[in-house]
Amino acid sequence: MGKVVITPEIIAEHGITPEEYQTILKILGREPRIVELGIFSVMWSEHCSYKNSKPLLRTFPTEGPHILQGPGENAGIVDFDERLAIVFKMESHNHPSALEPYQGAATGVGGILRDIFTMGARPVALLDLLRFGDPANPRTRRLVSGVIEGIADYGNAVGVPTVGGECYFSPAYDGNPLVNVMCVGVIEKDRITRAVGSGAGNLVVYYGNATGRDGIHGATFASTELTEESEDKRSAVQVGDPFMEKKILEVTLELIESNAVVALQDMGAAGLTCSTAEMAGRGGMGIRVDLDKVPQRAANLSAYEIMLSESQERMLAICEPAKLEQVRGILNKWDLDAHVLGELDASGLMKVYHRGELVAELPADKVSENSPVYEREARRPEYMDSIPDAANANLGPATDLKRELLEFLASPNICSKRWIYEQYDHMVQTQTLTPPGDNAGVLKIDGSRHSLAMAADGNGLYSYLDPFEGGKLAVAEAARNVACSGARPLAVTNCLNFGSPLKPEIFYQLSEAVRGIGAACKALNTPVTGGNVSLYNENPEGAIWPTPIIGIVGRLDRDVKPVKAGFPAAGLDVALIGPPARDLGGSEYVRWRTGKVHGPCPACDLDHERRVIEVLVAAANAGWLASAQDCGVGGLGVAVVESLLLGKPGLGLELDLGYVARGNEALRVEMFAETPGRVLISAAPDHYRQIQELCSKHGLPIALIGQTIQKSDQAAEAAHVGPELHGMQEPLLGNHDAELGIRHAPSGLRVRIGHLRNAYESRVSIFPPEKPVALYEA
């Protein structure tokens, strides 16, 4: 396809604007060849170049004494102990998952794993952040099962435990599901390998899967809105092979271990184009590759197709010629071949040959590092001024809070996500101290005395109400979750999921969210080490809720035992750190009850959040905390239930919310409001007094609200509503006779723990049974 005439139509098809085309003409001093146009098209897509978000991302705080690698590499790196460092990053695979949920999600896992082991780190944990449309929408069910199965089949096979995540449903994600995956790895500091090519004459070595036609133009496709026609672009979705991934993981670590390679880069978005251009561009080098040397699994691939293919599980290494045999030996052991495509030179040019012909000749740095950057127009969206207030929401009288609590617990966004995470291997590598379902996943790290905590959070509803507060809250919540385990939050990665930045209202959301994230990261001393931007999450019906997702890693010092969410024993004081609830604005409860969005967005006090973290970390280090649970989505009411259900079987809890005004309406607000910065803790009475002192030293409100009690003396006569509940996989464990009692004038409420568990584990609202189900007998 050497003689393709470049027409305005072809340029437009490549997603290149007329202005960008003028820039290309200027860079080359001539008309581009078709392969070159394809290269510019993928390298200058939002996915690879961040052209619309770069000016915003530059405002993030990115430095700190413990940050070994900030943004700009495959992943961020943070110092862990004398010998080890933590490598972590989050990536989205939203657009592919919308079209082909199984492969889209599977290859999303594959891509982020490669980002981590390409730097020389062994991946030790995955977290999955999922957003789907209305569960009542039949399309949602197909997406849910496809995405979860795709993640499970890939992550399980590679042998990396999934230790956390989120799954949230809202019509705002109809047509545009979000699949964000975070991967965390551990590396010996002297093994850190970067994707910077150096040394003229060094060889460019390709290994892994052969190249096919799959995924051609995946990166440009991921940077446009989804339409009906997108269905036709299905060939742009790649197919994953976790077995090959596991092999290249082991091979790559072995190559690094034996010092056989100078630099490494995986072929992810934009495939061979991106990996060659970036390796050369970052190192200020030139690169020459011969596409006839690329192993191919489809006949008659053109140069254009080879350069733009996004076939999965492919790696590119730079090695000294003298070490080629060593590289080959390691690859051959794993039944892989080393394909030498070309070499680095000092020319600064990226030169691509195919069938003896020069098909592309471009300045590498111009393509990879000097992409166009746009300052887009931002305009505050009008809807923000007409969001109804939760105080006026039609919630009805709060006559039966017990029924409301149970039904709320069974609702899609509140109920236990055990049905998801049990499909993921969360124990392989035998380091998982705190499994999924808790505030943070915690791993003991073999060879270190410290433990590693991680969490990822983001609330699209908050960001829709107020993107600035939403950005702050995403960081604050993830940090709080990590701190609940007793770990100090260290650094942040993020995934910014938004609509089209070309629309001023969307760009406003993006820039405000970025401003909020930056402010929170600064206040909490958790610099941003990198991340991913996923824009154009739109369909003809509109854009998704702006959804910034924040991933945080933290460290539990020395041999401190991780604190968990569950109450571990009877006789503990139960207390609430933080202010009383303010209002139901932005709460899942109001959204669930009314089906509508109500404000105001919960306001995030960063100084308060910082003090909460200090207190939690200090109390955990002193060994005073028996449990800690963040009051997140669903508020205090859901936090209390989770601490009971995750705790020791047979425990009951008596609460007295004496500080709440009389009447069920006030109690309802206290139970379900999502006022930020509230943490439910338990501690032995002696320790509670010390935590109280600690709080007053830090100027934090704390209220004693109850005690855990053992109710084993009661007969096991509790009604067992389990078997007729759809989706129940096993009989409910533990005693069902214990109760949660909330004393409150005039009536309060009492619920059996067994009923709470049935409701929480039921999933009835997501996968409705054929027969209606009673959550409890009246």
Next chain:
Amino acid sequence: MKTAVVLFPGSNCEQDTVKAINAVGSSPATVLWHKDRVPVETDLVVLPGGFSYGDYLRAGAIARFSPIMQSVVDFANAGGLVIGICNGFQVLVEARLLPGALLRNEGLHFICKWVHLRVERSHSIFTRSEKSVVRIPIAHGQGRYFIDDDGLKSLEGCGQVVFRYCDEEGCTSVESNPNGSIGSIAGVCNEAGNVLGMMPHPERAMSEDLGSADGRTFWKSLLNGTLTQSH
């Protein structure tokens, strides 16, 4: 006792298994590459969990043709101790060292969770000094043990069922059977008693802070035993 853990491409529990053996055994385990042979002085061969060859075609179906498997079969036939855990069990079944088959879980999903196991052969070399009910996790998509009626009768008659899924009290039921295995079977041995296959992962239950230390007694019983006491 000299222990060797086989590493197939796609295995992912071999390091966990080595860690477990080294935690309780007197001599460190060695890892055998699937193109190796079982060294003559070996006492115990472990086929670890994972997804050998991606579990493509069928779990264990390709691994049984791996170069090392002929020497594992010879080793087993000569009376050597062999354990297959999870994927290793699937390989042993495919290699016909153990009877029956492992089908997709009843719910068609991968399941990772803690289960209770009842030890049915408390005098076997694999389970000597074992508690009668242990807590050990499972993590598999194809773990539903199946065997035809005659096979099941002979298995039960010869006492070849080593572990069954059960509840905390040791009772078997539909609810405590996570994957629909026939007879709630979680692990079986061959007639001679020197080859064991089990779906649960004892190497993952090595300390209370990971959820249970019941796996320690399993490995201890095995590694500190002497071969002559096997029945």
